[in-house]
Amino acid sequence: MSRPELQAPPEIYYGDSEAVKYTKNTRNQQIQADLTYRALELLNMPPDQSAFLLDIGCGSGLSGEILDEEGYVWAGVDIAPSMLEVALEREVEGDLFLQDIGQGLGFRPGSFDGAISISVLQWLLNAETSHHTSAPPHRLHRFFTTLHSALRNPSRAVFQFYPTSDDQIQLITSTAQKAGFGGGIVVDYPNSKKARKVYLCLFVGGGGGQQQV
Amino acid sequence: MVRLITHNLLACHVKGCTTNNFPLQFQDVQIELQEAEFNPDFVRNLLPRLEWGALVDAAKQVGDTSLPPEQPEMTDDDVLQKLHHVLLEIHITEGAMVCSNCKHIYPISNGIPNMLLSEHEIG
Ligand SMILES: [Zn+2]
Numbered sequence: 001m002s003r004p005e006l007q008a009p010p011e012i013y014y015g016d017s018e019a020v021k022y023t024k025n026t027r028n029q030q031i032q033a034d035l036t037y038r039a040l041e042l043l044n045m046p047p048d049q050s051a052f053l054l055d056i057g058c059g060s061g062l063s064g065e066i067l068d069e070e071g072y073v074w075a076g077v078d079i080a081p082s083m084l085e086v087a088l089e090r091e092v093e094g095d096l097f098l099q100d101i102g103q104g105l106g107f108r109p110g111s112f113d114g115a116i117s118i119s120v121l122q123w124l125l126n127a128e129t130s131h132h133t134s135a136p137p138h139r140l141h142r143f144f145t146t147l148h149s150a151l152r153n154p155s156r157a158v159f160q161f162y163p164t165s166d167d168q169i170q171l172i173t174s175t176a177q178k179a180g181f182g183g184g185i186v187v188d189y190p191n192s193k194k195a196r197k198v199y200l201c202l203f204v205g206g207g208g209g210q211q212q213v
Numbered sequence: 214m215v216r217l218i219t220h221n222l223l224a225c226h227v228k229g230c231t232t233n234n235f236p237l238q239f240q241d242v243q244i245e246l247q248e249a250e251f252n253p254d255f256v257r258n259l260l261p262r263l264e265w266g267a268l269v270d271a272a273k274q275v276g277d278t279s280l281p282p283e284q285p286e287m288t289d290d291d292v293l294q295k296l297h298h299v300l301l302e303i304h305i306t307e308g309a310m311v312c313s314n315c316k317h318i319y320p321i322s323n324g325i326p327n328m329l330l331s332e333h334e335i336g
Contacts, residue, residue, distance in 0.1 A: 050255035073255060075219045084325050095219040099328040103335050106226030106328065108235065110262055133335050142336060146226070
């Protein structure tokens with residue numbers, strides 16, 4: 001099977017049955033949990049702060065449950081209504097929005113203390129329609145510029161994602177830089193084809209926190 | 214679910230809609246109250262990000278008049294408690310948010326606002 005983002009747009013791929021299947025799959029749950037904890041580690045929030053976070057592509061709330069447990073208040077955006085329905089049924093605490101991040105975010109400047117995103121960015125690399133505003137570079141640009149503005153200075157945003165080529169990584173990092181972000185790519189287990197995980201760690205201002213990634 | 218904490222941070226994001234695009238006006242809303250754990254530090258941290266007047270108005274639109282019209286200089290525990298309730302315990306379940314400037318309607322159904330734009334509204 002090829003990766004889901006190559007088969008259909010997310011709101012189609014994650015239809016009703018796929019959304020429930022994805023969420024109930026214990027292997028998916030475990031992977032998603034591991035990725036979320038690692039993203040939070042890279043986010044490096046000050047321990048004494050009760051922060052307001054944005055979960056980009058929150059899906060059925062698998063990461064959101066962890067944010068709840070960790071004491072964060074959060075809002076989540078996702079383009080797949082079926083996934084959001086499942087999140088509601090699971091009674092996660094975060095505010096949920098049906099939103100296409102490629103259209104840009106509408107949050108006021110400095111709204112969030114940080115953002116995480118698990119397994120979402122690769123979806124932005126596929127054109128949604130033939131319209132020119134739907135081309136991946138346009139969608140990435142709108143997303144990163146509106147995200148940069150929605151984050152506080154200093155703060156961080158951490159994205160785990162599945163690039164299929166170095167060109168894709170290059171497009172994503174250069175677009176993020178143009179939007180004003182610092183930071184870069186962190187690769188975990190670079191030598192294992194199976195365990196290899198790619199994280200885009202973006203900084204607004206100094207990026208907050210003490211330690212550099 | 215959408216609460217006033219996110220409503221207060223949300224502006225219209227339709228192409229070219231950059232003035233008078235905040236706050237979005239509630240229309241025909243239904244609400245549900247859900248208790249949340251009180252964390253005074255969280256509310257205090259959030260305070261500088263909020264637009265007080267918009268929050269007071271939005272609270273009124275959903276039937277809560279507990280906040281003073283002007284932001285108090287001292288945020289004592291009583292004010293923080295009231296803010297906590299207004300920001301985190303009132304959930305909008307149905308209705309819509311309407312942009313005062315471009316009149317775009319963001320419908321809220323089953324607690325989830327639909328923020329999707331059509332092709333000509335994308336910046
Ligand atoms: Zn508008």
